[in-house]
Amino acid sequence: MSAVADLPAWVQALCGMLILLGSALALVGALGVLRMPSFFQRVHATTLASTLGAWSVAIAAALFFSFGEKRLALHPLLVPALLALTVPVSTFFLMRAAVFRHRRAGTAGVPPPLASQGDSSSAP
């Protein structure tokens, strides 16, 4: 197990700043989810935490464990890699469902259909 006191000062400072950056991005994203007026604006806000936020926290963890245990420890980077693979897929599903439902309900502010799609009322 690693001892924090053994870490070089620059590693500690870099880890701290990366953790603060990632947490602040997650907080800003969640505030956007809470405060944005419509669904299609809220969707943008969640990506802050799952891309740059997750990468910065995981890089901080990789630096921390690499220098603490005196060996290369890249396993924390698996988490943002997994998020980068899965979050776009689930967000894409959710967006398709939301666009379909909003168009069927006739809500204002729905993104317009692409010219190649033809009829906007057909199921995706």
Next chain:
Amino acid sequence: MNSVLACALWLGPLMLLLAMACALLRLLLGPLAEDRILALDALYTASVLLVLVLGLRANGGGAYFEVALLIALLGFASSSAMAKFVLRGEVVE
């Protein structure tokens, strides 16, 4: 310990908990089902980051990394299943 890292290990979980509280509020308020699913998405992403930071606080002990990986995987499965349900009214057709 360096003051920057000590400050980050206190302030980081606090900010992530605040982010989870915001997402939870949207989950409770959300006018439509899509908003609630999106809030759940933001909630599980923030909890993955929180578990990673708590693993740093625990100084390498425990199974925090595996917990974060499991939350990310199950969050994806549940989020896509709920999106499918909202679209079709069925999870498995």
